[in-house]
Amino acid sequence: MESVGDILDEKGSRVLTMRPDATVFEAVEEMCRHRVGALMVCEGNDPVGMFSERDLMVRVILAKRDPATTLVSEVMTHAVVCVSRDTRPAEAMAIITGHRCRHLPVVDKGQVTGVISIGDLVRFFSQNQEYEIQMLRDYVSGRYPA
Numbered sequence: 001m002e003s004v005g006d007i008l009d010e011k012g013s014r015v016l017t018m019r020p021d022a023t024v025f026e027a028v029e030e031m032c033r034h035r036v037g038a039l040m041v042c043e044g045n046d047p048v049g050m051f052s053e054r055d056l057m058v059r060v061i062l063a064k065r066d067p068a069t070t071l072v073s074e075v076m077t078h079a080v081v082c083v084s085r086d087t088r089p090a091e092a093m094a095i096i097t098g099h100r101c102r103h104l105p106v107v108d109k110g111q112v113t114g115v116i117s118i119g120d121l122v123r124f125f126s127q128n129q130e131y132e133i134q135m136l137r138d139y140v141s142g143r144y145p146a
């Protein structure tokens with residue numbers, strides 16, 4: 001059975017973090033440097049929220065707040081939905097669409113071990129569909145192994 005953990009194993013499970021007392025500008029610099037759409041916000045090793053592009057747009061830009069003086073803790077998402085490594089990709093996609101979020105922290109034994117994005121899930125489903133289509137073509141053309 002394929003799981004979110006399998007996707008993380010393939011893409012890498014590095015968790016990018018930011019302190020709650022960092023400015024939004026610092027967080028955006030970090031997001032741009034690593035080309036990601038969200039950062040886990042941690043106090044020490046403890047996750048306290050997530051800061052995403054949506055938080056930036058809605059809670060900073062539209063609210064006309066200054067990114068250089070606004071703290072991440074003031075605008076981050078506090079109630080973050082998490083999944084386990086054993087979560088099926090279809091279930092993770094249902095959670096993302098149901099909660100209207102784009103990133104899900106992956107928790108294993110109480111620790112955040114990675115973050116999976118909607119892009120990761122779309123890529124996973126796309127690759128699986130390509131494989132299934134090729135298998136069906138091989139079957140129809142008689143090249144399918146017996």
